[in-house]
Amino acid sequence: QVQLVESGGGLVQAGGSLRLSCAASGRTFSSYPMGWFRQAPGKEREIVAAITWSGGSTYYADSVKGRFTISRDNAKNTGYLQMNSLKPEDTAVYYCAAQRTYYTSRYSVDLNEYDYWGQGTQVTVSS
Numbered sequence: 299q300v301q302l303v304e305s306g307g308g309l310v311q312a313g314g315s316l317r318l319s320c321a322a323s324g325r326t327f328s329s330y331p332m333g334w335f336r337q338a339p340g341k342e343r344e345i346v347a348a349i350t351w352s353g354g355s356t357y358y359a360d361s362v363k364g365r366f367t368i369s370r371d372n373a374k375n376t377g378y379l380q381m382n383s384l385k386p387e388d389t390a391v392y393y394c395a396a397q398r399t400y401y402t403s404r405y406s407v408d409l410n411e412y413d414y415w416g417q418g419t420q421v422t423v424s425s
Contacts, residue, residue, distance in 0.1 A: 307419030320394030328372035
């Protein structure tokens with residue numbers, strides 16, 4: 299079983315930066331692909347970024363490409379989302395998630411394929 303806890307959210311002005319962390323319990327997290335999702339009020343949850351277990355391959359939604367960076371430190375059982383050049387439209391609750399598939403060279407962009415979820419952290423970008 300894996301438990302995920304996000305941190306690092308907050309209020310920031312447009313153009314600013316935040317770094318989200320996703321701390322995982324359970325030794326198997328390091329072998330799972332993980333992703334970051336977000337959900338704005340009145341909107342569906344959407345993929346932001348994903349990364350393979352090794353960190354060797356990443357995915358970014360077009361809306362964040364070039365501004366956000368996903369990474370992980372398996373020795374610390376922690377995933378990260380560095381968010382730069384934030385825009386008001388980035389305002390949402392951000393969730394990290396992990397897929398229960400071992401050492402696969404792929405990741406999924408489908409939230410239905412993720413098995414473990416954190417509770418979410420609020421990111422608010424003011425204009």
